[in-house]
Amino acid sequence: QQQVKQSPQSLIVQKGGISIINCAYENTAFDYFPWYQQFPGKGPALLIAIRPDVSEKKEGRFTISFNKSAKQFSLHIMDSQPGDSATYFCAASTKTSYDKVIFGPGTSLSVIP
Amino acid sequence: NAGVTQTPKFRVLKTGQSMTLLCAQDMNHEYMYWYRQDPGMGLRLIHYSVGEGTTAKGEVPDGYNVSRLKKQNFLLGLESAAPSQTSVYFCASSYLYTTDTQYFGPGTRLTVL
Numbered sequence: 505q506q507q508v509k510q511s512p513q514s515l516i517v518q519k520g521g522i523s524i525i526n527c528a529y530e531n532t533a534f535d536y537f538p539w540y541q542q543f544p545g546k547g548p549a550l551l552i553a554i555r556p557d558v559s560e561k562k563e564g565r566f567t568i569s570f571n572k573s574a575k576q577f578s579l580h581i582m583d584s585q586p587g588d589s590a591t592y593f594c595a596a597s598t599k600t601s602y603d604k605v606i607f608g609p610g611t612s613l614s615v616i617p
Numbered sequence: 618n619a620g621v622t623q624t625p626k627f628r629v630l631k632t633g634q635s636m637t638l639l640c641a642q643d644m645n646h647e648y649m650y651w652y653r654q655d656p657g658m659g660l661r662l663i664h665y666s667v668g669e670g671t672t673a674k675g676e677v678p679d680g681y682n683v684s685r686l687k688k689q690n691f692l693l694g695l696e697s698a699a700p701s702q703t704s705v706y707f708c709a710s711s712y713l714y715t716t717d718t719q720y721f722g723p724g725t726r727l728t729v730l
Contacts, residue, residue, distance in 0.1 A: 607661075
């Protein structure tokens with residue numbers, strides 16, 4: 505199964521709150537899990553990524569939590585800011601197959617003052 | 618360093634017309650990709666290329682053709698446009714593997730009437 509499921513579809517968070525977006529996958533061959541951030545009218549850009557040999561990766565206010573046994577990973581945005589308002593895509597890929605970059609359907613995040 | 622550029626930014630076609638979208642990258646990346654983005658469906662891979670002179674089909678290739686005559690350019694063609702091809706098209710490139718960061722262009726918004 506190549507699908508990557510992502511939830512919620514949309515999220516509204518107050519400034520200073522924690523935003524949490526969840527993703528799940530089926531293919532155990534996936535070995536790279538990036539998150540992309542997309543602002544309106546722009547192309548997606550890599551935000552943060554994790555490999556399955558670690559359970560957590562933190563970069564500033566952004567943290568990926570990874571649960572290999574449950575085949576789930578999530579993005580946490582601490583102290584959410586209005587400038588974080590964007591669409592977030594999780595993805596999964598494997599080095600063994602060229603075209604195996606599967607994106608989730610996206611989460612539209614709005615951070616309100 | 619311009620990164621990934623796409624031409625044109627917007628286009629309106631009538632059903633049955635043809636057009637070519639141009640993607641250019643100046644990062645000496647081997648891999649290039651064409652995606653389409655539709656509401657609620659994330660990014661779906663149309664075609665990709667793992668090097669100059671090579672192309673391969675992705676998830677949704679029907680109705681599209683591609684060419685990679687030069688390493689820095691990746692062209693996406695629509696032979697006979699259909700309303701179902703109304704979408705935002707993104708080009709991306711990565712250094713080598715699909716587990717490398719993908720750099721996206723700004724997108725082309727195509728409407729087929």
